[in-house]
Amino acid sequence: DAMVIQNPRYQVTQFGKPVTLSCSQTLNHNVMYWYQQKSSQAPKLLFHYYDKDFNNEADTPDNFQSRRPNTSFCFLDIRSPGLGDAAMYLCATSRATDTQYFGPGTRLTVL
Amino acid sequence: GENVEQHPSTLSVQEGDSAVIKCTYSDSASNYFPWYKQELGKRPQLIIDIRSNVGEKKDQRIAVTLNKTAKHFSLHITETQPEDSAVYFCAASTGGFKTIFGAGTRLFVKA
Numbered sequence: 001d002a003m004v005i006q007n008p009r010y011q012v013t014q015f016g017k018p019v020t021l022s023c024s025q026t027l028n029h030n031v032m033y034w035y036q037q038k039s040s041q042a043p044k045l046l047f048h049y050y051d052k053d054f055n056n057e058a059d060t061p062d063n064f065q066s067r068r069p070n071t072s073f074c075f076l077d078i079r080s081p082g083l084g085d086a087a088m089y090l091c092a093t094s095r096a097t098d099t100q101y102f103g104p105g106t107r108l109t110v111l
Numbered sequence: 112g113e114n115v116e117q118h119p120s121t122l123s124v125q126e127g128d129s130a131v132i133k134c135t136y137s138d139s140a141s142n143y144f145p146w147y148k149q150e151l152g153k154r155p156q157l158i159i160d161i162r163s164n165v166g167e168k169k170d171q172r173i174a175v176t177l178n179k180t181a182k183h184f185s186l187h188i189t190e191t192q193p194e195d196s197a198v199y200f201c202a203a204s205t206g207g208f209k210t211i212f213g214a215g216t217r218l219f220v221k222a
Contacts, residue, residue, distance in 0.1 A: 004154075031208060042200055042212035043155065050208065057209075090154065097206050099145060102154040 003027050004103035006091050012109045013081050021076040021106045023091030032074040033100060034066060035090040043090055049074060050096075078108075086110045113138040115203050117213030125221050130188045132216045134201035137182070141203040144184050145210070146175060150197045158199075159186070191220045 005024045013019040023032065031050050035043035047056045049068040063085070065077040078085055088107050092100040114137040124130050136144075142163035147155035161168045161175045161184065168175050174187045184203075188195055201213040 033208075040198075040215070040217075042214050045209060048208050055208065094208075097143075097204070097208060099157055099160060100210060101157070102147075104154045107152075 004091060004093055004101055006089075006103040006106050008106060009104060010107050010109070012111065013078075014111050015082065016080045019078050019081055019108065021078075021089050021091075021108070023074045023076070023103055024072050025091075025093045025103075026072070027093055027095075027101065028071060029093035029095050029101075030071065031094045031096065032068060033092040033094070034064075034074070034076045035092065035102075037088040037090055037105070039087075046076070081108070081110045083110050113141060113203055113205065113209075113211040115201060115211045115213040117201050117216055119216060120214065121217045121219070123219040123221065124191050126191060126193060128191055130186075130191050130195070130218055130220075132186045132199055132201065132218075133183065134185070134203075134213050135181075135183050136203040136211075138203070138205060139179075139182065140205045141182075142206050143204040144175070144177060145202050145204075146186050147200045147202065147212075148197045149200065149215075155200060188218075191218075193220050193222050196220045 007022045033048040034046045037043045046060045067075045088105045090105045091103040094100045145160040148158045149155040177184045198215045204210045
């Protein structure tokens, strides 16, 4: 009965090789978020979708893109991963500005 | 913009003792304050939250207090158990889509 699902849980990619992380939800929430969390640090918001409206944080690198083809799915695309992009990537959802519920995360390793 | 400071960064208590984690926020417009617990390698999970129209909220062994004047809010865990060991994040939101997280407190409960 998982509500926010992320695939894969672990992803290994090579320096510069594009990678896509996936998030899906069964909550029918209209907002989906992507966070980057590095070891022992707080989650850092990259961007969010409110329905189909995309909202990028000012300090999110251009290397990070997102797609939301429908209410249930949201993707994080990293066009040219660098070593500094190795992190846990967390997807979260909410109904409007209510409480955010997190997925289990995808741990990205860049070789 | 909003800034959330969290203290202490590490807290070690004996099983059965109480633990208190404190946060301060900078934006007086903040009106929603969730607390998340994150175990190693797992997702942040909401454990309790409080809104600005309430000064205190309790759920079994967990309580949160809010002082709007001082812009402080605190998490209190009583009768701590080893399974309470985790990283705890406070957060603040102005009711929009952006939630600002504190840097986290690593809680160790010694049996």
